[in-house]
Amino acid sequence: MEDQIVRITSRLVTPFIQVYGIYVILHGHLSPGGGFSGGAIFGASLVLVALSFNLEVGAKQISHTTASVLESGGALGFVVTGLVGVAVGANFLANRGAGFPLGEAGELFSAGAIFIITAFLGVKVASTIVTLFYNIIEGEEKSGDAH
Amino acid sequence: MEMLIKIAHNYYYMVAILLFVIGMHTMLTHSNLIKKVIAMNIMDTSVFLMFVATGYTYGGAAPIVTAPANEVLYVNPLPGSLMLTGIVVAVSITAYALSLVVKIYRYYGTVDYDEICLIRSRE
Amino acid sequence: MDEATAITVILVVIFFPIIMTPILMSVSDRSEKLRDILAVVTSAITFLLVLTLYPFVVRGGIVQHTFFEILPNLEISIRLDVLSFSLTAIASFIWLLSTIYSIDYMAKEHGGSRYYPVLMFTLGSCLGIFLAGDFFTLFVFFELMSLISYILVVHEETEEALKAGYKYLVMTIIGGLALFFGIIITFELGGTVSFGVGSIIEEGTLIAFLAFMCFLIGFGMKAGMFPLHVWLPDAHPVAPSPASALLSGVMLKTGAYGLFRVIFNAFSIEVMQTNNWDIVLGVLAVITILLGSAVALTQNDLKRRLAYSSVGMMGYVLLGLSVLNENAIIGAVFHIFCHAIMKSCLFLAAGAIIWKTGKRTISELGSIGREMPFTMACFSIAALAMIGIPPLSGFLSKWTLGLGALDANATFYVIVLLISSLLNALYYLPIIVPAFFEMVGDEEQGHALKLSVQDVPPKMLAPMIILAIFTVIFGLSPINVPFDLSQMTSDFLLKGGWF
């Protein structure tokens, strides 16, 4: 896609989308949204860049390797957060029982482990979407060589 | 007539099942692999619709606690939150299926299942 | 000998040959001679150990011992009574002779390093069948023996052997499954399958009849009963001759033995007779006798003719089992002894002829008696016993069977016996008579005379001669151990057959 308008628009819009994605992730416990939707919004912004420019520019934003490492890291973080509960003697994935500060309801930093888990989830989902996209698109160079 | 009234009362469910059947029919009868993937999504989404409809209470508000202890009729939040997971799962299956389709295309030069079978039988 | 010793001996008898199998396998790479000796020693020791049980059994001793339960009420157990002893003794005896015979016979053939271990393993599992204490253990050893003996059947590895072997294998598995089905029904109806409890099923319901039919298929398959005999005439001739002798002489008897156990331990004589199941057996027996004998007439291959003759002869045993009175059972058990001895002798002799001259078809065997007088003498004695010429053992068994049939007022059976004897004569005499009396052509006469002094080596000849002597002795001698054992078995079985 070599369209100037698309390029400029996407370049302009991308930071806003990303900020919105982060907002949705961080406010997951307060309002609609959360790790899944926020992560998807964030990931989609990265895919948008890659689609409107080309793969090299997209890859500069987040490389394939980084994406897969982030992906594993996000999921591991989730498991580790869950294990904190076990470590301090409550159940797996325990929240209050594991001693996470709950804060005031309605505040940004409240709901204890949910907050942390949502953040990890956001990272995981965003990076997964990028990975999936690259997985599908990757055939380009290889098949391009073949033809 | 009674039947019609019954249906009218449950129209969300009826539509969901209709969509499910359309999706499944498309998925199983069309030979285009990408079409199959889209149809799979339609099928999944219809199930989600069904679920969300079960959680709906007539006139209920969205389950967001804005102020403590006021007596608002909320809809059941559980099906909705479960469907979040469902949607994510559906998207990941879609993504995986599409990457398979692209790879299949690289090998066979087609995404039509009938043609693939033809190519395989010729070997 | 007390019961504990007897249990030990039984265990050794079953497992000693099986344990020797890997040893034989490893030895055969180093020294073929050592392997041969070891095989003979193994079977000799087994035979002698079996003989040590004789006094215990004659005193009326019975062993029924459970080792462990594989499933609730389904156990692995052993049993020794006079019926098992009779079959164990004759089996290990024939096995010993056959192994001795194999030494020279197999020296010419390939694959001895496979043959002997398999032979010993089969011995162990075969004795396991006879000494099993319940149907499940019997079934385990039965399948083990049937599957392992497949290797003996296809030993030659010719196209024909593989084909026959495949047929054998499929039929064996069908039989095994039918047996399994029968055992399951018995277990379901009676809650146990042990031999130590008398008759397990006491009512002849439809489902019990199903069990009986399954047993009949399973064991009848092995015994070569019509219409399940089809594998037998293919499988027995293609094996090496000592193995054929064992297949026909011993392994067929496992089927007959199984039927004994079915009739006396799973059911009872009353169940058999009140529900007319004995007639089913009788009809099948008559067809088997007549068909086996008649088809044997048409065969031109020596070993195939012998194999068909085996089908007919097993019919006698079935006949005895369908009549179910004292004399008939004596006759059936005694016929098992006789047939084992005679048929092994015949197969060993046939093997000797093939080994020496390479001739298999009967029409080529004219004047063979001049080339191989001793072999043919043994063959003739055994064949005459088969026909039922009076002083020989075959006559005694047929006579007793006939008496049993008359006791049961079944004159028809006597006529069948006579017809079959006639048929036997018709297919054995054309082998014997030309072998000794046919005049060979002028130009070949010198050739024949030149060969006339050469017979097979003593290690092959001795087993045949021993068997021929036994054929004569058991017909004439006043001290007739097999006949006594048969009488004891008959008494024992008619008293209920368990304790």
Next chain:
Amino acid sequence: MTEVLTEVLNALLLLFLIVCAIAVAQIRDMLSAVIVFASFGLIMAIVWQQLSSPDVAMVEAALGTGVTTLLLIAAISKTRRAE
């Protein structure tokens, strides 16, 4: 009055869903089918909003419609467009 209108709107949305689903099955140009599918997803998001499940609606709009459509378009650009 508004309630009746809402009901009518809901019914129309559902009708539209069915039409979209059938259209997806019938359209032979894959890119168009994907676009129709995207509109299907968006309508679905509105339906969920009507059913008072805003979070599901949001996820559907972002993931079910946004990302899925992106991926489908990527896949079609790698393969061929006609069915």
Next chain:
Amino acid sequence: MELTNHFPALILAILLGISFLSPILYRWARKASAPALIASLFLALVMAVYLLVQVLQVGEFTYYMGGWPPPWGIEFKVNLLRVYMLLIVLAVSLWIMVYALKDLEHELKTEVMGWYYTLYALVVGSMAGMALTNDLFNLFVLMEICAISACAIISIKEDRACLEASFKYLILSAMGTGCFLLGVAMIYMVTGQMNYDLVNAALPEAVELYPNNMFAAAALFIVAFGTKAALFPLHVWLPDAHASAPSPSSAMLSGLVIKIYAFALFIMFYQLFPRSLLESIPLNEIVLWLSSMGIMFGSIFAMVQVDLKKMLAYSSIGQIGYVFLGIGLDDIIAMTGGFYHLLVHAIMKSMLFMCAGIIIYTTGIRQIKQLGGIGQVLPITMIAFTIGSASMIGIPGTGGLISKWYLALGALEIGRPIFVVIILASSLLNAVYYMPIIVNAFMQQEQFQHQVKPVPRKMLIPLIVGMAAIIFFGVFSRPAIVLLDEALALFF
């Protein structure tokens, strides 16, 4: 609280953790990644054994994720049957992984190995979760995870047959999960619960009020689990998928993955649905006839195959039928047989696929015709193949006989000997297609003229373990049977 109380969750956490750790480990500490996976599988197995001990001592107990009791939280339930399933899953997958270490080097590119470990751990983890979970939606999520990762361990080889088979599997299994979720929606609609026990408590009343809903849910469940477990008319994806996958994946898929869905269907029938529902609709009867047809047709299709792995795959269709037969006969004895067969078949089919893998590894042969005389060059492999086939046929002394014994006994118990005939007929058919392979392998020794690589010891050791296991379960079947009796008594 003791650490041991968390074992149900920890098993899952360990497997999920290692699955995400594997790619990282593989990138930076390549040598450590395979031992780490094996160590964590082993650790999970040890925990499962501990759970067994605990269950035997205190009986059934539950675990709440995050400390939330149902209906809010996800409940894990630990009882004998579930632990039995869990043990099979973990033990067999550990065993297959040991074999896979060497085989994968040959079948996969090095850069995807780390991902293979990830997917493998995910499959095992999701199956372990399915064995333990007591929540319908949780089951759905785990089913999807299992389906995606199972497809991925097929397609990871990236040759054309694998990709196509994997896609077919993915689509049909998506249909299966779709049906399952719709069924769950039907149940949720009338009960408002997701937890098995709560649903079970609410259902009798709901069945009275909305019978159609329940019929639909039951039918959808049969279709869903039938597709996933390759119950007869829904088996079309299985042969391609299992035959084209790398051998360890085939062993895994045929040995375990299809079983877990049979187990799930059992749980649906006997824990979720009230007894009155099973009595009012002939669900068992449907499963019974479908499984009987599967038993027969699976064997018949297997007879005409020319490809070794494809034959084994078709044979799986027949064998899974035995497990469903146990469910269909609706009798505790038959069920014991079915579940025992689940164990035995997991071992024997995995072992047969391993043998096939070794044959392909050393000689490259896939066609049955070319196997003549291979027993000479690969004696241990072919002996293992023989023992595996013997168990398939049901030769005494092998585990296959015991399960058939119980199934047949159960069929007689409820007075339907026709199914005994079906079992026996299929045993015969099994013999017809397994025997020629063995016979040719050992007999026609001069025919074999292929190049043969030496067999690595790492591949032979699992085979020997497998042979020992098959014979062990054929001879010392008592403990497992007693355990199963006790486990199943909870459901009757």
